[in-house]
Amino acid sequence: MPATIDEYLHTEHFPHIWCPGCGLGTVTGSFLRAALELGLKKEETVVVGGIGCSSRAVGYLDFSTVHSIHGRALAFATGIKMAHPQFTVIVLTGDGDGAAIGGNHLIHACRRNIDITCILFNNRIYGMTGGQLSPQMGEGGMATTAPYGHEEPAFDLCRLTEAAGATYVARGTAYGPRELQRLIKGGITHKGFSFIEAVTQCPTEFGKRNAPKGAIAMLEDMKARAINAKKAAALPPEELVDRIITGVLHEETGRPEFAQNYTDMLTRVRNTE
């Protein structure tokens, strides 16, 4: 059993591709600390990424790892989980990867309530491809493909996944890595589809064009805007505009999990045929 998170890392592949000040490493660290607390086994833990800076995390992790194709990590993960329900399956995805090109797979994975933990690194921009807009950017955001300001609103991904059927939904920020670690740990131990939105900073591509600029200012901003779900519940909606509501936002234990349901169906069918 690993004693430190270094043992879950392919440090021989460092230096990593992430820019100075990037929050993706912080979020990955929270995931690894949660994994360490849970003692996840390298063979039986399959971590699947899509394509993007965030998905590149899988290339540094010493689990069974799959760097799949853009947007499809959850579809790969569904095949893996259904073939081997005993595996712990974790998906690392970005806001473009998970909410744009992969949005359909996201809602269907929620609907199935398949026992996969999906951590979506939300930096509100396409980092890997050089600063194009993301569906999570929101109105007024500037990007190479929104040079006059973006006109579209963003999803509230936590409400979206809850409505689609996810049975564990949480949000944390790169400013609060310990809270994030706790939320991710909760997601991995939850049996059913767990969605964790990790709000993180991209000083290079987002910060270049949008305020606040620079990693520290972005983290300070996250700190100022974050509010725990319990506290938020006591506030009127107008005071929650632009706030980042964190914590476990939804948890449900009664709903059947898909892989288990399928296995039960197999037993039923084979007994009656």
Place this chain on the structure above:
Amino acid sequence: MELWHSHILRETIDQDSLLVQGNRACALGALDSGVRFFAGYPITPSSEIMETMARELPLVGGVFLQMEDEIASICACIGASLTGEVAMTATSGPGFSLMQEAIGYAAVAEAPLVVVDVMRMGPSTGRPTTPSQGDVMQARWGTHGDHPAIVLAASNVADMYRLTMAAVRFAQRFRTPVTLLADEVVGHMRESFAPELVGRYRLTSGDFDFTEGYLRPDMVREVHPPHTLGRKGHPHVTGLIHDDTGFPTNDPKKSEQFLLQLHDKVVHHRDELCLYDVKNEGKGRVCIVAYGSCARSARAALKLAKEEGLPVEVLHLYTLFPLPVEIIQAVARRCEFILIPELNLGQYAREVRKMAENWTTVISMGKIDGTLITPREILDRLEELIGKYESI
């Protein structure tokens, strides 16, 4: 493994009828060759394959999933394949188009996978219930980049069974996606189909004994070390160009070596992969080269031609890619004409022409009105050609 233990087949035999539909035979071949994971999305004219898998797979403890689209379907299959499951999906043109990116991933990640494309008339929605062979070049080059491709073509119900088995075997042995092409007529036709008879079928220079069922064959030597998820060594799998450790590389030499190895592992084994059948071998001045439903018409045309005393032979191809270069060249050396009837505007004829034009004249007989090419149409063309030849 016990063959023919499928429910549907047992029912059919119980009812004293051995009429089996092509798409069902494909599913049965998949089950008998060890496919235990199927994910798909309904589309005419392929849906009966998934419907059969939906019914049969749970009975043998396998996984069947109807996914949200074809991209999800093929990606779920690749995920399962990476854990060591034998996986297959089936679709038709529009769905096959959606799958292309993932087919390239399976090629680069060396994930064994069978994709069945029951072709309908295209492009776009086309004519869904109409046969076509319009996806031949897509099956070869549909995904981007230089990649290997193994493409088989079924011409009847028995083919749907045994070529599915061959596809599974090739996919495992070469660790690459294998495409099985059928067309609407082959998928939907019902033929009498006796399991014992399909058992031994001479398809190639080597004998395939399908009664042995599915054996996990040894991998060819050119395959990179396989990375099975959930096993010792907790591997990394990626669609990036990578070296033998499985991790990405930008090294020009290693990149070239990686891609050449993918290519070589298929091309170096053409002898094993190229399944074909020659009728009236060495007796023709014209050779009809055909595959899929057109091969049936070609065989029937051969009978008529024999009655009329026309010197004709038929080369029936079951493997379209890798290109059967030596086989085509042998025919090209001995025949004055090669005639290629196909339900497209000469997609495969262009390939044959490249291989054969030094020795012979290649004539494309393409048809795209959605009807089959009849034996009579082929015969007319043969008479015309041989007449031309006589008068020279």
